Amino acid sequence: MPLEPIKPNSTDSSAPNELIEPLCAIFRRALKSENLKYTPERAQILDTIIAFDTLFEADQLLDTLKAQGHSVSKATVYRTLKLLESAGIIQQVLVDREQSHYQLAIGQTGNTLLIDTETGHIISTEVPELIELRDKICAAHGLTAQAHKLQIFVSSN
Amino acid sequence: MPLEPIKPNSTDSSAPNELIEPLCAIFRRALKSENLKYTPERAQILDTIIAFDTLFEADQLLDTLKAQGHSVSKATVYRTLKLLESAGIIQQVLVDREQSHYQLAIGQTGNTLLIDTETGHIISTEVPELIELRDKICAAHGLTAQAHKLQIFVSSN
DNA sequence: GTCGGTGCAAATGCTTTGCATTGAT
DNA sequence: ATCAATGCAAAGCATTTGCACCGAC
Numbered sequence: 001m002p003l004e005p006i007k008p009n010s011t012d013s014s015a016p017n018e019l020i021e022p023l024c025a026i027f028r029r030a031l032k033s034e035n036l037k038y039t040p041e042r043a044q045i046l047d048t049i050i051a052f053d054t055l056f057e058a059d060q061l062l063d064t065l066k067a068q069g070h071s072v073s074k075a076t077v078y079r080t081l082k083l084l085e086s087a088g089i090i091q092q093v094l095v096d097r098e099q100s101h102y103q104l105a106i107g108q109t110g111n112t113l114l115i116d117t118e119t120g121h122i123i124s125t126e127v128p129e130l131i132e133l134r135d136k137i138c139a140a141h142g143l144t145a146q147a148h149k150l151q152i153f154v155s156s157n
Numbered sequence: 158m159p160l161e162p163i164k165p166n167s168t169d170s171s172a173p174n175e176l177i178e179p180l181c182a183i184f185r186r187a188l189k190s191e192n193l194k195y196t197p198e199r200a201q202i203l204d205t206i207i208a209f210d211t212l213f214e215a216d217q218l219l220d221t222l223k224a225q226g227h228s229v230s231k232a233t234v235y236r237t238l239k240l241l242e243s244a245g246i247i248q249q250v251l252v253d254r255e256q257s258h259y260q261l262a263i264g265q266t267g268n269t270l271l272i273d274t275e276t277g278h279i280i281s282t283e284v285p286e287l288i289e290l291r292d293k294i295c296a297a298h299g300l301t302a303q304a305h306k307l308q309i310f311v312s313s314n
Numbered sequence: 315g316t317c318g319g320t321g322c323a324a325a326t327g328c329t330t331t332g333c334a335t336t337g338a339t
Numbered sequence: 340a341t342c343a344a345t346g347c348a349a350a351g352c353a354t355t356t357g358c359a360c361c362g363a364c
Contacts (some may be wrong), residue, residue, distance in 0.1 A: 141311075
């Protein structure tokens with residue numbers, strides 16, 4: 001049983017527009033607040049990311065953009081990834097040492113990820129008990145928790 | 158070509174000095190099984206790692222070795238880290254994209270990290286209850302957990 | 315005209331590797 | 340004598356950056 005993609009209706013062809021708009025708006029607002037511009041390149045990159053329904057890597061993103069006939073440079077891709085990350089639209093997921101993996105961060109309720117090690121699909125969930133446990137662990141070390149991130153690597157069979 | 162896996166060792170982890178012998182022996186055995194040699198450089202590297210009580214990075218290891226008057230090359234350090242990892246004596250910990258972090262793998266699951274957001278200092282700790290919680294979460298999704306990783310971001314004051 | 319954006323190529327910085335030399339059995 | 344280990348420097352690789360040019364306001 002394959003995992004559900006992080007975006008519930010990404011396979012529904014009528015849905016993307018509903019998703020793209022809000023994210024575009026969020027990105028545009030984040031850029032504007034820094035006096036930065038919402039350029040065609042940045043729009044294409046965001047749209048392409050939205051079309052992914054799993055973890056993705058920078059070079060995969062670049063390849064997809066090129067395959068779509070968009071000419072975006074590697075430098076711009078990396079620069080935009082950083083912008084999207086500071087805007088909270090995507091987040092880095094440390095999977096291996098080879099390259100950076102990212103995923104959409106918007107619409108995630110929780111900070112617990114179930115990552116399918118075979119397909120790369122991700123489920124994001126909220127685990128209230130984890131907060132208690134986390135605070136208990138920190139208290140035992142005389143520290144105060146600010147945030148946490150749990151990744152569980154799973155197999156779907 | 159992974160080295161011969163190590164057997165779990167029941168050494169009392171509160172006595173660092175007693176750990177040095179068993180780990181040397183484990184490493185030596187793992188090397189021997191592949192017709193590799195337990196050289197002075199490898200011994201020094203392992204001893205230095207054992208003396209660390211937290212996560213460490215390759216360049217930190219190299220610096221420490223040099224400070225101790227041992228002349229070990231960067232290449233040998235990296236090569237030995239890989240050997241120690243295949244032998245199951247150390248394990249890589251994904252903390253950031255900058256460089257590889259490692260920790261002793263013996264006698265610990267070590268999958269919970271307390272990361273100080275101000276100083277960058279990292280404590281690796283074991284949380285047995287987390288495994289139950291993790292399995293519960295997976296079960297709720299009809300999945301099977303293979304591994305997990307919890308990062309808690311803390312402040313020290 | 316002023317800023318920021320882009321692409322290219324060069325630079326980074328960690329890690330790996332090729333190669334000649336050295337060392338152990 | 341053989342086979343592996345070491346050190347050095349060079350190579351690899353993902354990512355970043357310097358710079359010249361372009362475009363929007």
